[in-house]
Amino acid sequence: MTRASFPPDGRDRDDAEEIRHHIDEKTDLLIAMGWDATEARREAERTFGDVQRIQEEMRRARASRFASTRLGFALRSIAADVRHALRSGRLTPTFTAALVATIGLGIGTAAATFTVVDALMLRPLPYRSLDRLVELNQASRQSRGYTPGIPTDRIDRWRIRGSDFADAWVGWSLGTTVRTDGPSAEELRLVAVTPGADTILGIPLLMGRGYTADDARPGATDVAILGRGYYERLGGDPDILGQTLRLESGPVVVVGVLRGGIRFPNWGGETDLWVPLRTDFTALDRELRWIAGFWARLRPDVGLDRAQARADLLAERLQEQDPREDGWRVKLERLGAHRMNAEEQRVLWILSATVAALFLIACVNGINLLLVRASARRRELAIRLSVGGSLPRLFAQLLTEGLVLGSLGGAVGLALAVWSVGAVRGLVPWVVSYSSPWALEVDVRTVVFVSGASLLVGAVLGLVPAVEVLGRGGLAGAVGRSGDETVDRRRLRNGLVIAQVALSMTLLVAAGLLVRSFVQLVRSDPGYDYGRVAVALIGLSPTRYPGAADRAAFFTALEERLERAGGIEAVSYVDAPGFRSGAALEAEGVPIRADQPYRIPSAHAADDYLEVTGTDLVEGRGFVAGDAEAGAAIIDHDLARFLWGRDSALGRRFRVGEQGEWLTVVGVVRELRLMGRDQREGPYQMLLPPPVGGAGRWVQVAVRAVGDPRSVLGTIRTAVQELDPAQPIWRLRTAAEALAEAEEVPRFAMTLMAILAGVAMTLAAIGLYGVLSYSVTCRNRELGIRTALGARRARVLGMVISEGVALAVVGLVLGTCGALLTSRALGGLLYEVDPQDPLTLAATALGFLALALTASLVPAHRATRVDPVEVLRAE
Amino acid sequence: MTSNLPILPGTMELLALGAVVRGGRMHGFEISRWIDRTSDGTLLVEEGALYPALHRMEKRGWLESEWGVSEKGRRAKYYVATAKGVEALSQADQDWIRYVSAVARVVRGEAPA
Numbered sequence: 001m002t003r004a005s006f007p008p009d010g011r012d013r014d015d016a017e018e019i020r021h022h023i024d025e026k027t028d029l030l031i032a033m034g035w036d037a038t039e040a041r042r043e044a045e046r047t048f049g050d051v052q053r054i055q056e057e058m059r060r061a062r063a064s065r066f067a068s069t070r071l072g073f074a075l076r077s078i079a080a081d082v083r084h085a086l087r088s089g090r091l092t093p094t095f096t097a098a099l100v101a102t103i104g105l106g107i108g109t110a111a112a113t114f115t116v117v118d119a120l121m122l123r124p125l126p127y128r129s130l131d132r133l134v135e136l137n138q139a140s141r142q143s144r145g146y147t148p149g150i151p152t153d154r155i156d157r158w159r160i161r162g163s164d165f166a167d168a169w170v171g172w173s174l175g176t177t178v179r180t181d182g183p184s185a186e187e188l189r190l191v192a193v194t195p196g197a198d199t200i201l202g203i204p205l206l207m208g209r210g211y212t213a214d215d216a217r218p219g220a221t222d223v224a225i226l227g228r229g230y231y232e233r234l235g236g237d238p239d240i241l242g243q244t245l246r247l248e249s250g251p252v253v254v255v256g257v258l259r260g261g262i263r264f265p266n267w268g269g270e271t272d273l274w275v276p277l278r279t280d281f282t283a284l285d286r287e288l289r290w291i292a293g294f295w296a297r298l299r300p301d302v303g304l305d306r307a308q309a310r311a312d313l314l315a316e317r318l319q320e321q322d323p324r325e326d327g328w329r330v331k332l333e334r335l336g337a338h339r340m341n342a343e344e345q346r347v348l349w350i351l352s353a354t355v356a357a358l359f360l361i362a363c364v365n366g367i368n369l370l371l372v373r374a375s376a377r378r379r380e381l382a383i384r385l386s387v388g389g390s391l392p393r394l395f396a397q398l399l400t401e402g403l404v405l406g407s408l409g410g411a412v413g414l415a416l417a418v419w420s421v422g423a424v425r426g427l428v429p430w431v432v433s434y435s436s437p438w439a440l441e442v443d444v445r446t447v448v449f450v451s452g453a454s455l456l457v458g459a460v461l462g463l464v465p466a467v468e469v470l471g472r473g474g475l476a477g478a479v480g481r482s483g484d485e486t487v488d489r490r491r492l493r494n495g496l497v498i499a500q501v502a503l504s505m506t507l508l509v510a511a512g513l514l515v516r517s518f519v520q521l522v523r524s525d526p527g528y529d530y531g532r533v534a535v536a537l538i539g540l541s542p543t544r545y546p547g548a549a550d551r552a553a554f555f556t557a558l559e560e561r562l563e564r565a566g567g568i569e570a571v572s573y574v575d576a577p578g579f580r581s582g583a584a585l586e587a588e589g590v591p592i593r594a595d596q597p598y599r600i601p602s603a604h605a606a607d608d609y610l611e612v613t614g615t616d617l618v619e620g621r622g623f624v625a626g627d628a629e630a631g632a633a634i635i636d637h638d639l640a641r642f643l644w645g646r647d648s649a650l651g652r653r654f655r656v657g658e659q660g661e662w663l664t665v666v667g668v669v670r671e672l673r674l675m676g677r678d679q680r681e682g683p684y685q686m687l688l689p690p691p692v693g694g695a696g697r698w699v700q701v702a703v704r705a706v707g708d709p710r711s712v713l714g715t716i717r718t719a720v721q722e723l724d725p726a727q728p729i730w731r732l733r734t735a736a737e738a739l740a741e742a743e744e745v746p747r748f749a750m751t752l753m754a755i756l757a758g759v760a761m762t763l764a765a766i767g768l769y770g771v772l773s774y775s776v777t778c779r780n781r782e783l784g785i786r787t788a789l790g791a792r793r794a795r796v797l798g799m800v801i802s803e804g805v806a807l808a809v810v811g812l813v814l815g816t817c818g819a820l821l822t823s824r825a826l827g828g829l830l831y832e833v834d835p836q837d838p839l840t841l842a843a844t845a846l847g848f849l850a851l852a853l854t855a856s857l858v859p860a861h862r863a864t865r866v867d868p869v870e871v872l873r874a875e
Numbered sequence: 876m877t878s879n880l881p882i883l884p885g886t887m888e889l890l891a892l893g894a895v896v897r898g899g900r901m902h903g904f905e906i907s908r909w910i911d912r913t914s915d916g917t918l919l920v921e922e923g924a925l926y927p928a929l930h931r932m933e934k935r936g937w938l939e940s941e942w943g944v945s946e947k948g949r950r951a952k953y954y955v956a957t958a959k960g961v962e963a964l965s966q967a968d969q970d971w972i973r974y975v976s977a978v979a980r981v982v983r984g985e986a987p988a
Binding site for chain 2: 014015017018021025050051058061062
């Protein structure tokens with residue numbers, strides 16, 4: 001028993017001194033009776049009793065009435081235990097730091113992942129009467145609660161005729177607009193929404209008001225509600241209401257500010273402006289022909305099934321009366337029913353499972369470290385127990401120690417979670433972030449999660465060593481000697497290390513597979529020679545460039561300007577988002593397939609687009625003059641294979657929709673990833689010749705530089721600015737960067753998995769190191785004797801290392817089995833990599849073995865420095 | 876050692892108070908020795924249990940304590956009995972005698988005196 005275990009209170013110190021005096025006197029007495037000095041002290045300590053319990057009784061004897069009650073006593077002893085735990089933490093800073101870091105890593109990564117999964121998948125959408133809100137999706141389509149291409153005038157027909165099953169309706173559309181009265185033209189994200197959406201959905205306002213039916217009447221003053229983020233960016237002016245912003249469409253009056261926290265679902269980022277969707281289906285002078293989402297709130301007495309039946313009936317009736325319904329069949333689904341597609345969900349579940357495993361590893365590691373220390377304290381505990389210390393009391397103390405460590409780890413973990421959620425936010429692919437209107441940030445739920453996890457870890461950390469040391473007569477024989485350990489105990493610790501290595505190995509293999517798959521994806525020939533290409537996405541304002549000819553004129557002028565500028569070899573463009581959609585994708589002479597895509601994202605490309613962007617042709621040619629009239633098309637390899645299998649597609653004809661014109665394939669390209677993914681339908685698959693004498697609103701300008709494409713980014717920006725100072729560029733980057741975006745989901749999965757696996761591996765290495773170090777300490781005597789008997793350094797070194805490597809190998813074998821069993825779950829995420837890829841398995845195992853070797857080296861080296869003389873003297 | 880008797884719960888205070896009242900100013904170890912000697916080694920005292928008892932009585936005002944230096948030159952805490960303590964002892968002594976004789980009568984089957 002050391003003095004350091006007495007609480008640092010003045011009177012407590014007096015008590016301690018009084019006790020020490022007694023023991024000293026008793027020892028003297030025994031020595032005078034002929035006892036050996038060491039034995040005398042031990043006997044004096046034994047006959048005195050459990051010092052800590054007696055001290056507590058002394059304290060209690062002195063204490064106030066409350067403190068001497070049962071509760072008061074309990075509280076005081078808990079406080080003493082916490083003090084004791086903190087103090088022993090201070091006494092062994094390295095050990096405590098390692099332990100707290102281990103737990104913190106485990107809790108932190110778990111909390112960060114929980115926050116992401118919670119915001120995107122677990123939490124119900126934050127809308128009022130959520131159980132009555134439904135999406136009106138197209139019956140034939142798997143949608144994401146995002147039904148592109150519903151004609152706006154359908155809103156009214158359904159609102160009026162569908163009032164027998166729904167009492168409120170929300171239609172919304174996403175877009176962008178340009179603000180012109182700022183320091184520079186600024187592109188803003190926009191939601192146009194039917195009036196009343198804020199009340200129906202219960203989206204709170206910070207100030208001002210929502211839209212009324214008057215705001216939606218044709219000819220009313222344009223009004224806007226600011227998103228909280230944009231309001232803050234503007235400086236958070238408290239007098240913002242009634243102020244006017246100049247947009248490209250004209251002035252709008254600010255009537256409200258959203259409180260934030262809860263958002264309308266949108267892609268990436270936050271919405272800057274809300275504007276009313278008018279009854280004449282315009283927003284900010286822009287005609288809206290399509291809306292993006294159409295929601296209804298069911299009447300309280302109408303269930304989903306009944307509503308669906310009525311909606312079917314209504315669709316049929318509207319069909320008969322109104323040809324504009326053109327066969328629309330609606331499927332009512334709970335709001336948020338398709339928050340993510342299967343791939344994205346799988347990514348999140350795999351991440352969750354990974355984090356659970358990581359958490360387990362951290363716990364096991366913590367337990368192992370504590371066990372090592374608990375063994376070292378066995379003598380202390382044994383003495384206290386044998387002289388009448390109460391078992392529950394010691395138990396409570398170990399438990400408190402665990403809880404204190406757990407809480408410290410939790411605090412570290414929370415800090416880590418706050419930091420990493422911020423870091424992860426930018427990585428979350430937009431499709432995933434679109435699935436939830438919750439902001440991705442650490443909030444109360446995360447804190448609750450962390451507290452729960454800390455308590456759990458703390459309890460486990462306290463209980464396992466307590467049971468291990470105090471239970472099973474574990475202290476028998478521990479009084480006299482320290483150092484040597486029993487086989488049982490050693491087996492338990494080794495088992496824990498093996499479990500850690502096995503789990504880490506499983507995770508590492510999963511991460512390895514994802515990394516390899518990602519490398520494969522990036523390395524796979526994208527079909528581009530894009531090294532010198534830069535691309536700029538420009539969306540022309542519909543007010544200043546109303547006609548196709550105006551837009552074409554802008555792009556022609558831009559092309560000329562760029563071609564005159566230095567450092568640029570060639571310029572081309574592709575007229576971006578467009579669909580070829582229809583109920584039937586039909587290859588001439590081939591029966592229509594059931595699994596065909598509904599929409600084929602397509603674009604109009606200038607004649608030289610393939611050449612300028614360096615797109616590889618699998619077969620055929622690029623566009624030439626006259627192709628537009630001839631109905632020529634260039635399709636990607638996947639579409640060609642879908643329509644005609646292995647046969648050549650050249651010269652074949654197909655059409656999209658029964659009324660669509662027949663298109664003739666003149667060329668097949670590997671893929672069109674450079675154009676980005678269409679936000680709803682995935683990668684572009686079809687190029688069409690440019691429409692004669694016109695251009696769409698969104699155009700991607702592709703520029704082939706003479707040298708580094710970065711050098712022409714500035715040139716492009718200047719050229720656009722000179723041509724029209726009010727015209728922003730939506731996205732300007734090199735082709736390499738644009739291509740990287742197509743890999744968002746795999747990159748997300750891979751990056752997080754790699755980080756988590758790295759953490760797991762580090763923890764496993766720490767565990768291995770800890771156990772070996774302890775084993776060396778325990779075997780000091782044996783090693784000393786061996787050295788004294790002439791064992792060589794190399795032999796001792798080899799002994800310790802082989803112990804570590806043996807543990808690692810057993811773990812690796814088990815981990816490989818685990819990996820083989822679990823990697824199947826990754827199947828769908830892997831790109832041209834076998835889930836049981838032997839190369840990944842072998843590489844991971846070797847890497848791990850190297851790590852195990854390194855972790856064994858330090859303790860092994862220490863083992864060789866054991867001084868036999870010292871060891872034998874200590875005997 | 877077989878003749879040692881574990882002391883009854885609650886007796887510790889009585890023993891310690893008795894020692895201090897009869898033996899005068901003593902430190903804890905001396906008190907425990909006093910009890911051991913006086914009882915002729917019959918009472919098996921968990922030595923540590925003495926101290927909470929001393930502190931309880933001090934709190935009650937039966938004892939007073941002060942730090943001093945022992946014959947061996949060690950710092951030690953000395954206890955003396957207060958008047959209240961002497962009073963309490965005589966009361967406890969009577970109670971104790973009544974208690975013991977009551978128990979003895981029952982055990983031996985004697986009639987009340």
